[in-house]
Amino acid sequence: xxxxxxxxxxxxxxxxxxxxxxxxxxxxxxxxxxxxxxxxxxxxxxxxxxxxxxxxxxxxxxxxxxxxxxxxxxxxxxxxxxxxxxxxxxxxxxxxxxxxxxxxxxxxxxxxxxxxxxxxxxxxxxxxxxxxxxxxxxxxxxxxxxxxxxxxxxxxxxxxxxxxxxxxxxxxxxxxxxxxxxx
Amino acid sequence: xxxxxxxxxxxxxxxxxxxxxxxxxxxxxxxxxxxxxxxxxxxxxxxxxxxxxxxxxxxxxxxxxxxxxxxxxxxxxxxxxxxxxxxxxxxxxxxxxxxxxxxxxxxxxxxxxxxxxxxxxxxxxxxxxxxxxxxxxxxxxxxxxxxxxxxxxxxxxxxxxxxxxxxxxxxxxxxxxxxxxxxxxxxxxxxxxxxxxxxxxxxxxxxxxxxxxxxxxxxxxxxxxxxxxxxxxxxxxxxxxxxxxxxxxxxxxxxxxxxxxxxxxxxxxxxxxxxxxxxxxxxxxxxxxxxxxxxxxxxxxxxxxxxxxxxxxxxxxxxxxxxxxxxxxxxxxxxxxxxxxxxxxxx
Numbered sequence: 001x002x003x004x005x006x007x008x009x010x011x012x013x014x015x016x017x018x019x020x021x022x023x024x025x026x027x028x029x030x031x032x033x034x035x036x037x038x039x040x041x042x043x044x045x046x047x048x049x050x051x052x053x054x055x056x057x058x059x060x061x062x063x064x065x066x067x068x069x070x071x072x073x074x075x076x077x078x079x080x081x082x083x084x085x086x087x088x089x090x091x092x093x094x095x096x097x098x099x100x101x102x103x104x105x106x107x108x109x110x111x112x113x114x115x116x117x118x119x120x121x122x123x124x125x126x127x128x129x130x131x132x133x134x135x136x137x138x139x140x141x142x143x144x145x146x147x148x149x150x151x152x153x154x155x156x157x158x159x160x161x162x163x164x165x166x167x168x169x170x171x172x173x174x175x176x177x178x179x180x181x182x183x
Numbered sequence: 184x185x186x187x188x189x190x191x192x193x194x195x196x197x198x199x200x201x202x203x204x205x206x207x208x209x210x211x212x213x214x215x216x217x218x219x220x221x222x223x224x225x226x227x228x229x230x231x232x233x234x235x236x237x238x239x240x241x242x243x244x245x246x247x248x249x250x251x252x253x254x255x256x257x258x259x260x261x262x263x264x265x266x267x268x269x270x271x272x273x274x275x276x277x278x279x280x281x282x283x284x285x286x287x288x289x290x291x292x293x294x295x296x297x298x299x300x301x302x303x304x305x306x307x308x309x310x311x312x313x314x315x316x317x318x319x320x321x322x323x324x325x326x327x328x329x330x331x332x333x334x335x336x337x338x339x340x341x342x343x344x345x346x347x348x349x350x351x352x353x354x355x356x357x358x359x360x361x362x363x364x365x366x367x368x369x370x371x372x373x374x375x376x377x378x379x380x381x382x383x384x385x386x387x388x389x390x391x392x393x394x395x396x397x398x399x400x401x402x403x404x405x406x407x408x409x410x411x412x413x414x415x416x417x418x419x420x421x422x423x424x425x426x427x428x429x430x431x432x433x434x435x436x437x438x439x440x441x442x443x444x445x446x447x448x449x450x451x452x453x454x455x456x457x458x459x460x461x462x463x464x465x466x467x468x469x470x471x472x473x474x475x476x477x478x479x480x481x482x483x484x485x486x487x488x489x490x491x492x493x494x495x496x497x498x499x500x501x502x503x504x505x506x507x508x509x510x511x512x513x514x515x516x517x518x519x520x521x522x523x524x525x526x527x528x529x530x
């Protein structure tokens with residue numbers, strides 16, 4: 001009989017540990033993320049999509065703007081997945097590179113600005129919850145994540161320019177590099 | 184209606200959402216596009232067999248939207264499951280995903296069905312004529328224009344509108360009205376933002392949190408945790424192991440399969456987080472770990488993302504391998520640079 005009781009306790013314990021973790025997050029992470037989401041959603045509504053589209057049109061010509069400034073601002077303002085729609089202002093040749101950079105900005109900025117990609121927040125939060133458990137501040141990690149992302153995502157976009165040229169040769173096609181002003 | 188172009192009826196699988204959809208070839212719409220990371224699900228063949236449509240791998244090439252009869256996807260609930268419904272394209276999801284993700288408002292029973300396998304696909308009886316989604320869309324838009332024309336009639340206050348809306352249309356606004364309207368607009372924006380945010384939390388973040396919490400519970404409560412610690416600590420506990428994880432996740436033939444929903448990355452992240460919390464992995468390695476578990480980032484999403492950027496078919500054909508290669512080239516260096524940047528963190 002004792003054995004059965006022990007077994008049942010062990011079984012319930014599996015879920016009790018999960019439940020404790022869950023309610024801990026509900027009390028700490030959920031309200032914080034919710035407040036951030038509300039503030040960011042409001043800001044985005046007030047600034048409007050048109051302005052970011054204008055920035056996108058002007059960014060197409062310069063790699064630094066194209067793979068660093070625009071995807072960073074775009075992911076902040078339009079969030080995932082609509083940040084990818086700004087790629088329509090890019091010449092065909094640079095669309096894959098813009099995608100490569102923007103896809104990564106949807107994560108590296110997500111630590112501080114969870115509104116960008118709430119559905120995949122646990123890439124950051126999974127690891128950061130370990131940091132929190134140690135009683136260390138998550139923000140330090142989030143800021144370094146963003147800064148390293150800023151540099152490496154730019155390099156990622158820029159490297160894609162070369163891989164695109166390589167695949168162009170492989171497939172014997174040429175993609176247009178012309179910037180079209182009208183979206 | 185031609186007898187030869189049969190329609191197919193697709194119902195939801197157990198635990199699925201939406202449907203039943205009844206679809207068939209209609210004029211130009213004769214393509215079954217599947218965006219499932221490369222492999223071709225059996226239901227695609229069955230749908231083609233019944234309707235006579237052509238199968239197209241959306242991961243390799245793109246199809247003009249007006250030629251897609253139905254899109255077949257394997258999305259766990261982040262993006263793709265909403266993108267095609269948003270465009271008015273009937274969507275079949277192999278996974279059991281319901282209304283979720285940032286585009287969840289477009290996922291409705293009329294246009295979306297999930298957890299579909301071969302058994303859920305059958306020939307539809309002719310009497311069940313499918314309602315074309317495009318027609319319904321047109322209908323609603325024409326209704327809207329009617330509404331607009333109705334409300335154009337001029338009067339000081341219209342019964343269709345609140346006082347605030349009427350005031351907003353008047354040309355000569357007094358300063359006080361302007362302030363009032365401005366404040367009202369800001370408050371409404373905040374309120375709507377709050378509604379959207381709560382929706383996102385309820386439908387996207389909290390469900391995932393529940394799943395992850397259960398996972399942590401089982402890992403820690405059952406003793407598997409110690410086993411995991413033995414595997415994870417040497418792997419994620421030093422920079423070489425992290426670079427190895429980054430390398431594996433970025434392999435071009437593997438990365439599109441690891442991508443969907445970021446689920447693999449999120450589970451890996453949780454496992455590493457647990458070990459950091461227990462002190463088995465030094466906390467400063469959290470930074471390179473963030474990059475290591477996500478070198479496959481968005482690899483499954485390339486054709487869809489390029490579609491959002493209105494890329495030409497040619498660009499998508501070049502772009503998919505190109506981004507996969509660049510992810511591979513970047514993957515390990517990203518982890519390494521992140522490791523350099525982690526010096527002094529949590530010291």
